[in-house]
Amino acid sequence: MKNFYWMVLLCLLMVIVSGIIYMHKDQVSLIKIPPKSLAQWYKPENKRQVWLHNMFKLRREMQALRFYSQAKEAKKLQKWLNQFSEHYLKIFEMVPEWNKKLDREALATLQNFAQVSNFQGITKVLDSLDESCKLCHTDYRAITATMYRAPDFSKIEKLSSSASIQEHMKTLIKQINQVKIASEDGMPDHALSSLSDLSKGLELLGESCSGCHKKDRKIYPSDSMSQTLARLKQSIKFGTQKKQGEELGSLAVQACARCHATHRLSADSRKLFLEPQSLSELIRH
Numbered sequence: 245m246k247n248f249y250w251m252v253l254l255c256l257l258m259v260i261v262s263g264i265i266y267m268h269k270d271q272v273s274l275i276k277i278p279p280k281s282l283a284q285w286y287k288p289e290n291k292r293q294v295w296l297h298n299m300f301k302l303r304r305e306m307q308a309l310r311f312y313s314q315a316k317e318a319k320k321l322q323k324w325l326n327q328f329s330e331h332y333l334k335i336f337e338m339v340p341e342w343n344k345k346l347d348r349e350a351l352a353t354l355q356n357f358a359q360v361s362n363f364q365g366i367t368k369v370l371d372s373l374d375e376s377c378k379l380c381h382t383d384y385r386a387i388t389a390t391m392y393r394a395p396d397f398s399k400i401e402k403l404s405s406s407a408s409i410q411e412h413m414k415t416l417i418k419q420i421n422q423v424k425i426a427s428e429d430g431m432p433d434h435a436l437s438s439l440s441d442l443s444k445g446l447e448l449l450g451e452s453c454s455g456c457h458k459k460d461r462k463i464y465p466s467d468s469m470s471q472t473l474a475r476l477k478q479s480i481k482f483g484t485q486k487k488q489g490e491e492l493g494s495l496a497v498q499a500c501a502r503c504h505a506t507h508r509l510s511a512d513s514r515k516l517f518l519e520p521q522s523l524s525e526l527i528r529h
């Protein structure tokens with residue numbers, strides 16, 4: 245009898261737990277994370293993006309296989325098939341956890357068909373291989389590119405003696421808002437001194453770009469940003485509030501939003517995947 249009550253209690257508990265999970269299903273999203281062994285085929289563990297380059301080869305080889313099977317050229321077809329086999333099998337040499345995802349049967353069929361010059365058969369096998377490429381890509385392509393190829397801003401050279409990029413960003417936004425508050429409240433001197441601090445902060449940030457953007461020309465602050473800064477300064481001294489607001493808005497787009505659209509977006513996503521929240525954090529939030 246005692247056992248029976250325990251069973252009922254246990255079932256009830258399971259129903260409640262499943263109920264809670266189901267109720268929150270719209271608020272969480274499950275994603276698959278690629279196996280850790282993939283990391284060795286990307287920077288910083290590897291000098292090159294070996295995984296990605298193997299993928300580019302596969303796409304090219306598939307294209308060649310289609311081309312020569314349509315042209316019915318057995319010899320060239322065989323050449324590309326050998327390369328394709330090597331690179332296809334390399335997928336699971338590199339990441340053994342993905343062994344199950346390989347379509348070895350299709351590969352064997354391709355080889356058989358090539359030997360007997362069954363060109364039509366080859367085209368069909370290529371179609372089904374295409375599908376198997378897509379299956380893995382749906383799960384893992386975007387997350388892999390974000391985790392292993394988005395630039396890592398936590399490691400850029402220090403922006404000043406101690407500030408991290410986040411601290412520097414917080415200083416910049418304070419300076420921008422200080423310019424806005426002081427100009428709106430009729431304190432032009434205060435606005436101008438905040439603007440001059442901001443200019444220095446932008447120069448400092450700009451020095452960090454050249455590590456990756458190796459151009460002769462300085463990309464940040466750009467010429468158009470410098471012109472906007474000069475116009476903003478003039479309008480704080482002599483212009484209307486409307487004009488000041490407009491110039492400050494342009495500056496925020498040129499100096500902040502453009503870079504955020506590329507770098508903050510990918511830096512944030514990268515963090516989301518590489519430093520996922522713990523279960524207890526998720527529940528608390």
Ligand code: HEC
Nearest residue numbers: 296299300302303306342345376377380381384385388389
């Ligand atoms: C087991 C998983 C897996 C399989 C199977 C797979 N890929 Fe990929 N592929 C990936 C991942 C992960 C990426 C993302 C790599 C990156 O962006 O750095 C990728 C990226 C690519 C890209 C680059 C896409 C782009 O436009 O940037 C190409 C091309 C590609 N794969 C071709 C193929 C072909 C062709 C096949 C089938 C013959 C294939 N892949 C099978 C995992 C796989």
Ligand code: HEC
Nearest residue numbers: 395396397400449450452453455456457464502503506507
């Ligand atoms: C850690 C490396 C890294 C640093 C540091 C870096 N970038 Fe980038 N940036 C990249 C990569 C990689 C791309 C994408 C490829 C490309 O377009 O060169 C990119 C692209 C961009 C783009 C979009 C494409 C374009 O060229 O218009 C902008 C805008 C940009 N970066 C601005 C900046 C600014 C401004 C800084 C400095 C404040 C900076 N980046 C610092 C790596 C970096």
Ligand code: HEC
Nearest residue numbers: 397398409410413414416417420499500503504507508511
């Ligand atoms: C390199 C291009 C780049 C430029 C230019 C840039 N930012 Fe950022 N910003 C980033 C990146 C990357 C992050 C995310 C940093 C992180 O969390 O690791 C960020 C984060 C921030 C944050 C959030 C900081 C935090 O964690 O609390 C603020 C606020 C911010 N930026 C303000 C600005 C302002 C204001 C400007 C213009 C004056 C600006 N940024 C220009 C790349 C840039």
